[in-house]
Amino acid sequence: MPCAPQSLTLFSKAVIVPDKKSTMGDLKLSVSDLPMLSTHYIQKGCLFTRPSLPMDSLIPLLKQGLSRTLTFFPPLAGRLRTDSDGYVYLTCNDAGAEFYHAKYTKLFIRDVISPIHVPECVREFFPFKSTVSYQGHFKPIMAVQVTELADGVFIGCAMNHAVTDGTSLWNFFNTFAEVCRKMGSGIDIEKIARQPDFTRDSVLVSPAVLRLPEGGPKVTFNENEPLSERIFSFSREAIQELKATVNGKKWSENGGLAAVEIMGKQSNDKYHQGNGKNMTGILENWLFNTTAVSKTETQSKTVEISSFQSLSALLWRAVTRARKLPASKTTTFRMAVNVRARLNPKLDPLYFGNAIQSIPVYASAADVTSRDLRWCAEQLSGAVKAYDDGAVRRVISDWEKNPRCFPLGNFDGATLTMGSSPRFPMYDNDFGWGRPLAIRSGKANKFDGKISAFPGREGSGSVDLEVLLSPETMAGIESDSEFMRYVTS
Numbered sequence: 001m002p003c004a005p006q007s008l009t010l011f012s013k014a015v016i017v018p019d020k021k022s023t024m025g026d027l028k029l030s031v032s033d034l035p036m037l038s039t040h041y042i043q044k045g046c047l048f049t050r051p052s053l054p055m056d057s058l059i060p061l062l063k064q065g066l067s068r069t070l071t072f073f074p075p076l077a078g079r080l081r082t083d084s085d086g087y088v089y090l091t092c093n094d095a096g097a098e099f100y101h102a103k104y105t106k107l108f109i110r111d112v113i114s115p116i117h118v119p120e121c122v123r124e125f126f127p128f129k130s131t132v133s134y135q136g137h138f139k140p141i142m143a144v145q146v147t148e149l150a151d152g153v154f155i156g157c158a159m160n161h162a163v164t165d166g167t168s169l170w171n172f173f174n175t176f177a178e179v180c181r182k183m184g185s186g187i188d189i190e191k192i193a194r195q196p197d198f199t200r201d202s203v204l205v206s207p208a209v210l211r212l213p214e215g216g217p218k219v220t221f222n223e224n225e226p227l228s229e230r231i232f233s234f235s236r237e238a239i240q241e242l243k244a245t246v247n248g249k250k251w252s253e254n255g256g257l258a259a260v261e262i263m264g265k266q267s268n269d270k271y272h273q274g275n276g277k278n279m280t281g282i283l284e285n286w287l288f289n290t291t292a293v294s295k296t297e298t299q300s301k302t303v304e305i306s307s308f309q310s311l312s313a314l315l316w317r318a319v320t321r322a323r324k325l326p327a328s329k330t331t332t333f334r335m336a337v338n339v340r341a342r343l344n345p346k347l348d349p350l351y352f353g354n355a356i357q358s359i360p361v362y363a364s365a366a367d368v369t370s371r372d373l374r375w376c377a378e379q380l381s382g383a384v385k386a387y388d389d390g391a392v393r394r395v396i397s398d399w400e401k402n403p404r405c406f407p408l409g410n411f412d413g414a415t416l417t418m419g420s421s422p423r424f425p426m427y428d429n430d431f432g433w434g435r436p437l438a439i440r441s442g443k444a445n446k447f448d449g450k451i452s453a454f455p456g457r458e459g460s461g462s463v464d465l466e467v468l469l470s471p472e473t474m475a476g477i478e479s480d481s482e483f484m485r486y487v488t489s
Contacts, residue, residue: 022074030204032354038217038405043442045156051433065180098143126442134216197348221409228474313377318483322476327366
């Protein structure tokens, strides 16, 4: 869907270096980093109202804030290099990140968030379009673009996916906002609350070598296929009702989620331990994994399905119906999982880099569409519950036997891939004039069946799903009564 007829105008471009010289050595890419060399840079950003501060004052503040933030994240000002043995490293050489100032002054906030389907102009809010992560050998690892709208500002970030996952990206974004907010109030920043962990001493760092083609790998999906993109919003109440339905419980607006699940979802990471690190790692097992609930000492245990697995199952069924697949066709629901807390010993919650693996769940189209919603949710729940330290290490061992890039895409027409997380503190990005109005992503890594989960702006367990489908399949789920009954907007 197009936006206003006026196109974006690039006003200025600059290279921003850390305000203090880095003393950090090279970081070797891990078995979770290397497969991402064939993926696009991650593109995520926040839409804000227009600040009272004039743009000719705001832009220098954001540049200064980025320079200071890079001091705490030296790898993001570096470059990739491959040594003579084929090992790929991230060199913290202070080469700098790029900063773009752009204008789209005939575009209004309503033009971005009001359309049912995400308008194409959102893609213009991000730098490094269609840039593959391998190109970090000769391009910056990250860039920030600030786009002026008629009544708002969009701050978009593009970051090399072989260097960071969502956890690391949003930790940077949160820190960038914190630094700018404090600098705008005259507060100097010498220490940050969520210091990233750059250690490379875990099982993820491997002696295996990934052999790459001359010129680097390419993305494994069709970048030009026609897609329809929509953000489906689910309120806390709708998700409570869905979870109750999946778990066979009576739902009422005064009932709802267990207290610990509500606490875990409150505005995403508002609770901290004494060392300044979020309690997300403590709460996530309650929040997104299953728990065994004993009815009585003599009764067998019943697995309670989490709200997010219930929501994922709802989407799996709706998309499978809309695709009109043969009954015998095997469908796949692929989930990205954070392994920081699954490894033994655990990684630091703020480990910098990729610490994600993919869990595929398979079921025939007949089973997904003819069995009930709980059955689908149980398949997802069982896979997540079983993904422990041993499972993580088996995936690592398998990759070491056959090093390869991650095959991102929907190759059989029957796959869904869930990424991002509603646990990420996306709405905590206050640069000094308030929280974001909305979260949006660029065109990067989008294909038929790609789903990204965001927290809802109202917090308290609400969720937004960014859904990419063929136009025909999108029309199908938009007319699916089981799915749409839970959609808020």
